[in-house]
Amino acid sequence: MKPPPFAYAAARSVEEAVAALATAGGEAKLLAGGQSLVPMLNFRLLRPAVLIDINRIPNLDHIREEAGGLVIGALTRHRQIETSARIAKHFPVLTAAMGHVAHLAIRNRGTLGGSLSHADPAAELPLMAQLLEAEIRIANGRGGRSVAARDFFRAALTTALADDEMVTEVVLPALPPGTGWGFEEMAERRGDFALAAAAVTVTVEDGFCRACRIAVIGDGNGATRARDAESAIAGGPKDAARIAAAAEAAAGAVMPSSDLHASAEFRRHLIRSLTARALDAAWRRAEEART
Numbered sequence: 267m268k269p270p271p272f273a274y275a276a277a278r279s280v281e282e283a284v285a286a287l288a289t290a291g292g293e294a295k296l297l298a299g300g301q302s303l304v305p306m307l308n309f310r311l312l313r314p315a316v317l318i319d320i321n322r323i324p325n326l327d328h329i330r331e332e333a334g335g336l337v338i339g340a341l342t343r344h345r346q347i348e349t350s351a352r353i354a355k356h357f358p359v360l361t362a363a364m365g366h367v368a369h370l371a372i373r374n375r376g377t378l379g380g381s382l383s384h385a386d387p388a389a390e391l392p393l394m395a396q397l398l399e400a401e402i403r404i405a406n407g408r409g410g411r412s413v414a415a416r417d418f419f420r421a422a423l424t425t426a427l428a429d430d431e432m433v434t435e436v437v438l439p440a441l442p443p444g445t446g447w448g449f450e451e452m453a454e455r456r457g458d459f460a461l462a463a464a465a466v467t468v469t470v471e472d473g474f475c476r477a478c479r480i481a482v483i484g485d486g487n488g489a490t491r492a493r494d495a496e497s498a499i500a501g502g503p504k505d506a507a508r509i510a511a512a513a514e515a516a517a518g519a520v521m522p523s524s525d526l527h528a529s530a531e532f533r534r535h536l537i538r539s540l541t542a543r544a545l546d547a548a549w550r551r552a553e554e555a556r557t
Contacts, residue, residue, distance in 0.1 A: 269307035273316040277323055280405045280434060286318045288407055288430040296320050296432055298341060299376040301368070302384045326379075326434065329353065334440030340379025340433045344391075348373060357398060357438060359447035359465060363390045366449075369457045379433040385488060387422040388459040390451070393489040395419075397465045397481040401437040406430055412437075419488050442477060445469045446552030448544030452536050454527060460484070461528050462536035464516065466544040468499070470552035475500050480512065480541060484533045485520035492519040495541065504549050513542035 277283035287294050293315035295303060306312045320326070326341035329350050336356055338347065347353055348364035367373055367390050381391040382402065395402070395415040402418050404411050407430060418426050427433070451463035462484035469477040478500045480492040495515035499508055522533035 267308045267310070269304070270310055270313045272307075272314055274319065275316055276319040276321075279323055280326075280432070283318055283320050283323065283432055284405050284407050284430055286316070287432065290314075290316050290318075290429075292429040294318055294429075296380075296383070298380040299343065300380075301372050301376040302380065302386065320432070331356075332437070336438045338378055338436045338438070340377060340435060342378045344368075344373035344376045344378070344381075345370070347378065356440070359449050359467065360394050360398070360438075362447070362449040363394050363451075363465065366390055366451045366453070366460070366463075378436060382418070382436065383425060383427060383433055385419055385421075385423050385425050386459075387486050387488040388483060390460070390463065392419055393463060393465055393481050393483050395436065396489040396491055397467065397479055398438050398441075399479075401439070402433055403435040403437065404431050405434045406432075410434075416491065422486060422488055441467060442469045444471055444552055444556050445477075446548040446550065446555060448547035448551070450540035450544045450547075452540060462533050462540055464537060464540040464544045466541070466548040468545065468548040468552050470504075470549060470556065473503050475502060475504070475549070478512075478545075480516055480545070482516050482520060482537050482541060484537045485522040487521070490519050492516040492541070495519060499545060509542050509545045509549075512545060513538045516541040 275286055295314040297317045297319045326339040328339040329352050330337050344367050354361045400415040402413050413426050446468050448466040451460045453460050464482045467479045478496045480495045481489050483489050495512040498512040498515050517534045517538040522530040524530045
């Protein structure tokens with residue numbers, strides 16, 4: 267299939283890109299990696315009047331340290347994130363998750379900002395943004411703004427971005443010392459969209475869980491922070507019953523439906539199982555970090 271006709275513009279700066287978005291009055295789309303946009307154009311699910319290519323904008327593909335955490339530019343490719351030594355040092359759970367993103371050819375082109383802005387409910391990067399409590403920096407013609415990940419994602423394929431705004435950077439705050447991580451995903455085939463996934467961080471001190479984050483996907487609405495599951499594990503020592511209770515709470519945090527890929531019951535089972543495995547791995551890594 268072929269896309270519908272559109273005008274093309276290549277922005278040379280963030281200011282030029284947001285000005286072009288404003289001029290288009292909601293009839294424009296940004297072109298970064300194009301790994302989600304181009305298929306949607308070809309299936310004519312989108313019919314923008316103009317595509318604004320932002321690949322020529324300089325200084326949007328950085329990974330730099332800031333206040334113990336990291337700032338990642340919106341044009342940073344998935345493969346850069348996957349292979350970055352800085353990310354592996356500060357956020358190894360993100361490194362692990364990136365290995366599950368589609369296939370190498372797509373990771374070579376897809377971008378951080380594009381994935382977050384697209385907000386696919388089965389995508390790993392929105393899940394990571396929720397887990398790591400990312401701050402998303404947004405440019406517009408009014409001075410820009412920052413939005414917490416929990417407020418950025420509104421629903422499947424829907425974000426807080428206005429028609430004249432673009433993501434420029436993502437800030438990942440530092441994790442506490444003694445934090446371990448776990449990431450588990452299940453897909454029908456390697457590189458397919460996830461049927462379900464669970465991502466966890468656990469901060470352990472003196473054998474007790476001092477803080478826990480659990481984020482899951484699997485119900486078609488996007489990533490969910492499983493707050494009740496976090497409460498079930500935080501504050502106590504590691505034991506099988508606590509992990510099982512947290513995994514059960516994570517399964518209850520989503521409302522999956524049945525489709526041709528999996529039944530609702532099976533998706534919930536996957537979330538329960540994957541969460542338990544991710545919690546066990548995260549606690550083990552946290553204990554290893556203390557030794």
